[in-house]
Amino acid sequence: MTDFSVIGKPRGRVDGPAKVTGQAQFADDLHLPGMLFAKLLRSPVPHGRIKALDTSRAEALSGVVAVLTGKDLPEKYGILPVSQDEEALCTEKVRYVGDPIAAVAAVDEDTAERATELIALELEELPSYMTIEEALEKEGEPIETLRFGPNVHKAVSLEFGDVESAFAKADHTREDLFFYEGSTHLPMEQHAAVARWEPEGKVTLWSSTQTPHYVHRALAKVLGLPMNRIRVIATPVGGGFGGKSDPFNHEIVVAKLAIVTGKPVKLTLTREEVFYAHRGRHPTLMWVKTGVRKDGAITAMHFRSFLDGGAYGSYGVVSTYYTGALQTTTYKIPAYKFEGTRVYTNKPPCGPKRGHGTPQPRFAIEVHFEHLARELGMDPIDFRLKNLVEPFTYTANWLRITSCGLRECVEKVLEASGFRDKRGKLPEGRGVGFGLSAYMSGASLPVYWNDMPHSEVQLKVDRSGTVALFSGAIDIGQGSDQVLAATTAEVLGLEPEDIHLITADTDLTPIDLGSYSSRVTFMAGNAAIQAAERLRDQIAEAMAAKLDVPTDRVAFRNGRVMDAQRPEGGVSWEEACAVAEAAQGNLMSRGAYKPPELSGPYKGSGVGPSPAYSYSACVAEVTADPESGVVEVDKVWIAHDVGRSLNPTLVHGQVEGSVYMGLGEVLLEEQVFRHGLHKIPSMLEYKSPTTKDMPPIETILVETVDPEGPFGAKECGQGPLLPVIPAVANAVEDAIGARFHEIPITPEKVLSAMDKAARGEEPLIGPTSLPDYHLGEVLRVDPPDGKKVELFPMHEET
Amino acid sequence: MLRLPPFAYVAPSSVEEVVEALHTHGPDAMIVAGGTDLYPNMKRRQFEPKVLVGLANVPELRAIRGTPEAGLTVGAGATLREVSAHPVIQEHYYAVAKAAGLVSTTPLRNMGTIGGNLCVDPRCNYYDMPFPWRKAVGFCMKKDGDICLVAPGSPRCWALSSSDIAPVSLALEAKLRLIGPQGTRALEANDFYRDDGIEYLTKERDEILTEIQLPPAKGLRTTYWKLRRRGSFDFPILGVAAALTMDDGTVTRARLALGAVASRPEEVVEAREFLEGKEPTEADVHAVAEAAFELAKPLDNADGHFYWRKRMVRPYVQGALKELLRMGPPESWPREYN
Ligand SMILES: Cc1cc2nc3c(=O)[nH]c(=O)nc-3n(C[C@H](O)[C@H](O)[C@H](O)COP(=O)(O)OP(=O)(O)OC[C@H]3O[C@@H](n4cnc5c(N)ncnc54)[C@H](O)[C@@H]3O)c2cc1C
Numbered sequence A: 001m002t003d004f005s006v007i008g009k010p011r012g013r014v015d016g017p018a019k020v021t022g023q024a025q026f027a028d029d030l031h032l033p034g035m036l037f038a039k040l041l042r043s044p045v046p047h048g049r050i051k052a053l054d055t056s057r058a059e060a061l062s063g064v065v066a067v068l069t070g071k072d073l074p075e076k077y078g079i080l081p082v083s084q085d086e087e088a089l090c091t092e093k094v095r096y097v098g099d100p101i102a103a104v105a106a107v108d109e110d111t112a113e114r115a116t117e118l119i120a121l122e123l124e125e126l127p128s129y130m131t132i133e134e135a136l137e138k139e140g141e142p143i144e145t146l147r148f149g150p151n152v153h154k155a156v157s158l159e160f161g162d163v164e165s166a167f168a169k170a171d172h173t174r175e176d177l178f179f180y181e182g183s184t185h186l187p188m189e190q191h192a193a194v195a196r197w198e199p200e201g202k203v204t205l206w207s208s209t210q211t212p213h214y215v216h217r218a219l220a221k222v223l224g225l226p227m228n229r230i231r232v233i234a235t236p237v238g239g240g241f242g243g244k245s246d247p248f249n250h251e252i253v254v255a256k257l258a259i260v261t262g263k264p265v266k267l268t269l270t271r272e273e274v275f276y277a278h279r280g281r282h283p284t285l286m287w288v289k290t291g292v293r294k295d296g297a298i299t300a301m302h303f304r305s306f307l308d309g310g311a312y313g314s315y316g317v318v319s320t321y322y323t324g325a326l327q328t329t330t331y332k333i334p335a336y337k338f339e340g341t342r343v344y345t346n347k348p349p350c351g352p353k354r355g356h357g358t359p360q361p362r363f364a365i366e367v368h369f370e371h372l373a374r375e376l377g378m379d380p381i382d383f384r385l386k387n388l389v390e391p392f393t394y395t396a397n398w399l400r401i402t403s404c405g406l407r408e409c410v411e412k413v414l415e416a417s418g419f420r421d422k423r424g425k426l427p428e429g430r431g432v433g434f435g436l437s438a439y440m441s442g443a444s445l446p447v448y449w450n451d452m453p454h455s456e457v458q459l460k461v462d463r464s465g466t467v468a469l470f471s472g473a474i475d476i477g478q479g480s481d482q483v484l485a486a487t488t489a490e491v492l493g494l495e496p497e498d499i500h501l502i503t504a505d506t507d508l509t510p511i512d513l514g515s516y517s518s519r520v521t522f523m524a525g526n527a528a529i530q531a532a533e534r535l536r537d538q539i540a541e542a543m544a545a546k547l548d549v550p551t552d553r554v555a556f557r558n559g560r561v562m563d564a565q566r567p568e569g570g571v572s573w574e575e576a577c578a579v580a581e582a583a584q585g586n587l588m589s590r591g592a593y594k595p596p597e598l599s600g601p602y603k604g605s606g607v608g609p610s611p612a613y614s615y616s617a618c619v620a621e622v623t624a625d626p627e628s629g630v631v632e633v634d635k636v637w638i639a640h641d642v643g644r645s646l647n648p649t650l651v652h653g654q655v656e657g658s659v660y661m662g663l664g665e666v667l668l669e670e671q672v673f674r675h676g677l678h679k680i681p682s683m684l685e686y687k688s689p690t691t692k693d694m695p696p697i698e699t700i701l702v703e704t705v706d707p708e709g710p711f712g713a714k715e716c717g718q719g720p721l722l723p724v725i726p727a728v729a730n731a732v733e734d735a736i737g738a739r740f741h742e743i744p745i746t747p748e749k750v751l752s753a754m755d756k757a758a759r760g761e762e763p764l765i766g767p768t769s770l771p772d773y774h775l776g777e778v779l780r781v782d783p784p785d786g787k788k789v790e791l792f793p794m795h796e797e798t
Numbered sequence B: 001m002l003r004l005p006p007f008a009y010v011a012p013s014s015v016e017e018v019v020e021a022l023h024t025h026g027p028d029a030m031i032v033a034g035g036t037d038l039y040p041n042m043k044r045r046q047f048e049p050k051v052l053v054g055l056a057n058v059p060e061l062r063a064i065r066g067t068p069e070a071g072l073t074v075g076a077g078a079t080l081r082e083v084s085a086h087p088v089i090q091e092h093y094y095a096v097a098k099a100a101g102l103v104s105t106t107p108l109r110n111m112g113t114i115g116g117n118l119c120v121d122p123r124c125n126y127y128d129m130p131f132p133w134r135k136a137v138g139f140c141m142k143k144d145g146d147i148c149l150v151a152p153g154s155p156r157c158w159a160l161s162s163s164d165i166a167p168v169s170l171a172l173e174a175k176l177r178l179i180g181p182q183g184t185r186a187l188e189a190n191d192f193y194r195d196d197g198i199e200y201l202t203k204e205r206d207e208i209l210t211e212i213q214l215p216p217a218k219g220l221r222t223t224y225w226k227l228r229r230r231g232s233f234d235f236p237i238l239g240v241a242a243a244l245t246m247d248d249g250t251v252t253r254a255r256l257a258l259g260a261v262a263s264r265p266e267e268v269v270e271a272r273e274f275l276e277g278k279e280p281t282e283a284d285v286h287a288v289a290e291a292a293f294e295l296a297k298p299l300d301n302a303d304g305h306f307y308w309r310k311r312m313v314r315p316y317v318q319g320a321l322k323e324l325l326r327m328g329p330p331e332s333w334p335r336e337y338n
């Protein structure tokens, strides 16, 4: 089935008109009768103990309806079952400036805000830990002590194959240190939530969330209500990028306030508060050592990462594993050792941001390999080509690779950019750089253990022929609505606009685990295709009887159903539905997707496996001015293996958005703290690129038609960010010789590199040491040598 | 959402009524023109006026009158968009048009006025933050506190003059017209500013700035170079305004001013000495740049490392002057980043 009518065609989005005309109702647009407004009192110190908290003056203020403190919500929660360390309102300790302590609901926002100022709060300040080194080395009362020692949230040490003897076989080894400063998502829409107590004894929460199902579970836990008395509706999300994937304190607080007051309650974060909700990129300190033979073949790699986790666990355990897991999905690394350590610090919690845990190692490795190849006397591109992973193989850490267009991505991006004619040959001050990457099309495990599907879709047809599609998936701007409508329409011979979507409402829609991990197109898309195929088969059966042809000759095209051999005949879709409903009753169907069992035989193997990996390769061309230190990106070429491009308009949008975000991280955005606070929690001062700062981007789509993807598709929303950062860093080196082992590459750092060069020192900017922390135990795992790749395709057609 | 504090709004329709309203409401009142500076500041509770006297209904403030021969008079209420798109300003007072056109974003330029721009509140990243943040870091003397967080031992505030047009007004030796209860007075732009982050204007509280008078344009060449890290939104972290009056190849009058290096726009007076009365050489330009570099003392209270902001003074001054002196091809000038 390759003559698609919807799939592969560039087209607009079904949710587009409502969004561009302002009709889409975001959470903050909701106004319910009698609604109250809530505000949070937040900690002014990075680390402290609550000595006294008196809310009586706030309660006495006219217009205040309710005040909550930690005592009202003592149950802890967190996105991962292993990290239940958050409180909706702090009970004993505060852990970062911005940690919420009390909540007020009042008749309007001004009154609520004034009331928070009337709350008497006495704090005993504790020593604060603002960096990885301080967390591990500074004396004093730790933020938390788990089994890994003071302030260490997670430590892992895994060895695949005999790394020591593999290093011994190397002709050459090299070590490098890197630091990735971290960054925040900066979605346009600030988080907002509205809750209402329903007369039948239920609470409804509308929230700007990427993960309504996980919010549903957390609410049940903290509120002490059964899940069937809670309804979570995800409103259209004005950008998430991972920053709306945790259950948040403000969501729990409005739900509780609605229960306590019996009235609807709304809370919209200020921009400053969005910086406190955070869950963004972990600042990460890294060390990598690679051994290679003379011919360039990698024999072994040892990688260590230290993640600055901020005040709470969030997805941190997963983030830690991700900094190590995907090294092997780009290059063949026969023996691999990974040590990861995540520490608590007194800053807003870090979590998943687009590329979750992998931009940091990607930056490190792609820069490290440049140096390594050159030391070896090898062209850095040839070095990479020599070591690329092959399709349909297993990695040393048991990751199953299926379709893989990495080599094609590399070749195409080099050709389009003229890289080989430019590298080392452009005039002083101009340069090109290269990087490549892989990313997952959805994690193969949910965040909590269960063996049910990850995505389910229901379809139902009414007498107008309208197909209502029910899915738990939430469109966060990435285009999931369009993907669901388009895949369904393709199977049924309809247009995407013919599909009516009902999404992300826990009372109405079947499960989707959420818009994270680049999983929705792959998983919900597969579920939608299955549901559509089943609906189509029902109608085909009824129509076969009517047309008096075998079922497999019934075709669905252009809103009509006909005998494939007599396409000019047949009936309209509506008539076909009527025939089928008369014959079979209610017209409805269901589809579900659950990833195959992919984890390896070791503890920790759950993070990294995905039903398919996307691949990207990037070339950046820059102008770097040694006088001003300013680096400008002149152009970016990026090739991305998306399996199959379901809608090139959307795929290009995702790729370009990824490039944008990568450029912000490598050159502009500073996630820095001063006196224990985020230094610049504002959209004006936190310098994310504007459209005017974007260079031209040439996107090249590579299609490998993945055997398990929906119509062969893989992810495209996160992977293309990853190679951009090292490509720019490598281009800066090509332009002016300055080596960046640290990002962002700001003008003053460029100047200090140039100053170093002028003094005859190596113009290298980056960290110089690692903290002295090792996890004692190492888990040794034998690689899956010779294991045959098994495939689990879901649909015959694709 | 950050909320505006409550206030009363009066909308007089003449300059006299504005003055009267300011007088009547005393220290509780403030002028608001486009509100693009004042409203965000009020949301952060940097100002808490009880009464705002709006200028939107005073049409006389918006007029742009005069000729390049006699000099142009720009009403303080003209929007930045009107100023930047004005053909006479574009042709004869390029620096004004360019500076106005580089302020923030299109929507802000449609609302913001040139008068408001000259009066923009000096900035500091310890200060331009919401109330809870300022409370957490500790209030400073510019609002609600008594020390300076940038220079803790200092008796004064070092907030940064961040107007794009202020240094241009100095370089052009613009005259400002103020009207207050005492009547009308004219002031050199240079005398409008004080070197203090809090009391940054010599304007009395109940005086209104009504117009900006630009000099006759004969022989005048002007430019403005703005440094910021992004191509939109951002305040200047360095502004270089230059105005040369030329007679053939000879510079008869030279004025150079820096923005965003101190609490007020600063003239680099050495430019007069090094450039006037001759056909300046590359060495003269470098000498001016060096003097400007010495003058600039950026602190750690704005975007960009202060070391970098200071280093950028030299190439920016050279670039602006080379542009005006048409010294060598543009590719040979330092780059402008805006
Ligand atoms: C995101 C953002 C980016 C910005 N970027 C820039 C930038 O790049 N460059 C820049 O220069 N500015 C910038 N600004 C500041 C501001 O928008 C402009 O300076 C604008 O020109 C101010 O004009 P306004 O009419 O809006 O002033 P208002 O906000 O109305 O007033 C500002 C001040 O001037 C006083 N005032 C106004 N008019 C008069 C008058 N006629 N007489 C006496 N006092 C008066 C007011 O009382 C107030 O104190 C930015 C602001 C924001 C929010």
Ligand code: SF4
Binding pocket: B123, B124, B125, B126, B127, B140, B141, B142, B143, B147, B148, B149, B150, B151, B156, B157, B158, B159, B197, B301
């Ligand atoms: S310079 Fe000092 S006193 Fe002035 S605003 Fe900044 S911190 Fe406050």
